[in-house]
Amino acid sequence: MKFRGKIIDVACLNHFSRVITTISKLTKTCVMRLTPDNLFFVLSGKVTNGGVSMWCELHQANFFDEFQMEGVSSEFNEICLEVTPENLSRALKTVQNAKSVKVKLTKKHCPCLTVAAELPSLSSNSRVVTHDVPVEVVPRSLWHEFKEPSMPDFDVSIYLPPLKTMKNVVDRMKNLSNFLVMEANLSGEMNLKIETDLVSVTTHFKDLGNPSWGKTSGPIRLPVPQINPNVVEVTRMTPHVSTGDAASQDGGASQSRDPEAMAEVRVDIRKLQQFLVGQQVNPSKAMCNIVHQSVVHLILLHDDVSLQYFIPAVA
Amino acid sequence: MQCVVTGGNVKVLAKAIHSLSRIGDELYVEPCFSLCVNQSVQTVFRSVATLEKTVEKCHIELDEAKDRLTFTLHCKHGLLKTHNLSYQDSESLQAVFDKDSYANVFRAHPRLLVDTVVHFPLSVEEVTVTVSDERMWVRNHVEDEAERSRAMLTELCLASDEFDHFAVKAHHSITFCLKELRGLLAFAESTGLLLSMYLDEPGSPVVLSVTDSVLEGNFVLATLSDDHNLCKNNNKGPDAEQPPPPDDFMNDDIDSYLIAMDTSVAPGPSAANPPTTSLAAARETPSDRHRIRRHSEEEEDGDRLPNKKFRSIFFGSVLPPSPQTSMQPVPTQEVLASNSEDETEAD
Numbered sequence: 001m002k003f004r005g006k007i008i009d010v011a012c013l014n015h016f017s018r019v020i021t022t023i024s025k026l027t028k029t030c031v032m033r034l035t036p037d038n039l040f041f042v043l044s045g046k047v048t049n050g051g052v053s054m055w056c057e058l059h060q061a062n063f064f065d066e067f068q069m070e071g072v073s074s075e076f077n078e079i080c081l082e083v084t085p086e087n088l089s090r091a092l093k094t095v096q097n098a099k100s101v102k103v104k105l106t107k108k109h110c111p112c113l114t115v116a117a118e119l120p121s122l123s124s125n126s127r128v129v130t131h132d133v134p135v136e137v138v139p140r141s142l143w144h145e146f147k148e149p150s151m152p153d154f155d156v157s158i159y160l161p162p163l164k165t166m167k168n169v170v171d172r173m174k175n176l177s178n179f180l181v182m183e184a185n186l187s188g189e190m191n192l193k194i195e196t197d198l199v200s201v202t203t204h205f206k207d208l209g210n211p212s213w214g215k216t217s218g219p220i221r222l223p224v225p226q227i228n229p230n231v232v233e234v235t236r237m238t239p240h241v242s243t244g245d246a247a248s249q250d251g252g253a254s255q256s257r258d259p260e261a262m263a264e265v266r267v268d269i270r271k272l273q274q275f276l277v278g279q280q281v282n283p284s285k286a287m288c289n290i291v292h293q294s295v296v297h298l299i300l301l302h303d304d305v306s307l308q309y310f311i312p313a314v315a
Numbered sequence: 316m317q318c319v320v321t322g323g324n325v326k327v328l329a330k331a332i333h334s335l336s337r338i339g340d341e342l343y344v345e346p347c348f349s350l351c352v353n354q355s356v357q358t359v360f361r362s363v364a365t366l367e368k369t370v371e372k373c374h375i376e377l378d379e380a381k382d383r384l385t386f387t388l389h390c391k392h393g394l395l396k397t398h399n400l401s402y403q404d405s406e407s408l409q410a411v412f413d414k415d416s417y418a419n420v421f422r423a424h425p426r427l428l429v430d431t432v433v434h435f436p437l438s439v440e441e442v443t444v445t446v447s448d449e450r451m452w453v454r455n456h457v458e459d460e461a462e463r464s465r466a467m468l469t470e471l472c473l474a475s476d477e478f479d480h481f482a483v484k485a486h487h488s489i490t491f492c493l494k495e496l497r498g499l500l501a502f503a504e505s506t507g508l509l510l511s512m513y514l515d516e517p518g519s520p521v522v523l524s525v526t527d528s529v530l531e532g533n534f535v536l537a538t539l540s541d542d543h544n545l546c547k548n549n550n551k552g553p554d555a556e557q558p559p560p561p562d563d564f565m566n567d568d569i570d571s572y573l574i575a576m577d578t579s580v581a582p583g584p585s586a587a588n589p590p591t592t593s594l595a596a597a598r599e600t601p602s603d604r605h606r607i608r609r610h611s612e613e614e615e616d617g618d619r620l621p622n623k624k625f626r627s628i629f630f631g632s633v634l635p636p637s638p639q640t641s642m643q644p645v646p647t648q649e650v651l652a653s654n655s656e657d658e659t660e661a662d
Contacts, residue, residue, distance in 0.1 A: 112468075
């Protein structure tokens, strides 16, 4: 297994660092999957993290000027590592002014992701700083746990209100209750509700818009970046803004769904808060799919990064 | 004892005190004999920015009869702030070191080291500095083996031409506290002076100093002694003293190692050859380690101070000592607040 990537552009470095920082706020450890074209950060839903799962996808070409990898074998040309994203985040934070940053898989006292930066200096030689971040190689037998998630068979899909607003609301609600009900309908309405013995508080959002998706099957794909016009883009689904007309949402049950009917999920409020706290940049698209009393599926799309976060319902 | 600090020097004194407060809890003041003052002195100089704007003069006076050290800040508009602090007499701590006999001397603007330590997370406690003829490496020191597989290891390499002066006679590798280094660097940087670093073998303290015509500050930091260093360095190979090979940044394809492991079997890093020596087996708790840490030249005085972590700063006037200056106020200065016996009159 070999991996070596190099970032030269300062904006790319900054963006990459911010993605890693966001991931580090969402989870303490996760799996990093490297393929020739992509980087994925995956958290599989386990009891230990309260059933929350995460899938973050980056096109390496949007960040790295050089990217070489050799996977486990030619048949399985992929590398799977368990990492602590906070270490990576710390390593990247201090080298924002570097002339170049290399990230590579090395073997020091244990397998490591080494971040090596060439810093400006007063002398003829550059100053070099290296950070060795210990990682664990995930064996192929466990790869199935870190597959791309499929689009759930949702009841309602809706665009999220501005994340900052949502965060402010959730922050205050967290002081009153441990659980929050998130509900939305196909008329672009969403409510965040908490209820205790003494008080119930609801925040209403209107006119959010409901995305319409194509036929649901299989994983969600990001549009491939337009670097090679000869490559045919395979876009399984691209949400379009709809006027909230239920009929425009294809796929099963929603066709006959009452546009006013709310689909709801009761979640642990800290998990929703954790998701909102980590967001550093406003996404170009932010939406959520709700499977009634089952799971909230949050999707954030930036130009070159997509993030999906699943929060399960609590009883 | 009475002394007066005027103008911009008040700021320097304040910064020195802030720097020292990051190192220890007690301050030893030595005019002609030694006293120990607790950290309440920091509140006297709390806000450096305010001091700079408002304080014209600082009058320091010792009242032995009442065990009182009085700081009087003469501020603008005739405002007088008086702080009465208690102190204890204590034994004089003398650092026994001779930096001029040290094998390795470096001099640079403090900014160089500030830019180096910024790469280490605040949680890092100790750093190891290794020197060779042309380079200095600074890396974080990881204490125990279990930590090693989890902790991020950071290393920075500085070339000799980044320093104003770089003279190495012996290739040494020393380990000392980062927290104290950060504190003293903040002070050194504020003085605008060049920082000199005197480095010798492990166990000998490392001395960092700033000097100009009116002030000489020596920061003396204890270093881990040789047997500890050996234990921690042995992952670099049999020659523990050898500094790590230079990271040739341009040629790094060589070090993308093939991690040869059977990935169809249960996970686990391949044989990493965890370094073990008989010394590693004698694992000590951090507090034990601090007690063992010793200044080799201090061994003669060891009976007096067996358990003290040895760190201190000496401020001395470089003016020739005069029998008069220490006992009497400078004749041209007006004493604005007399040494009043009556507490109710104190302002």
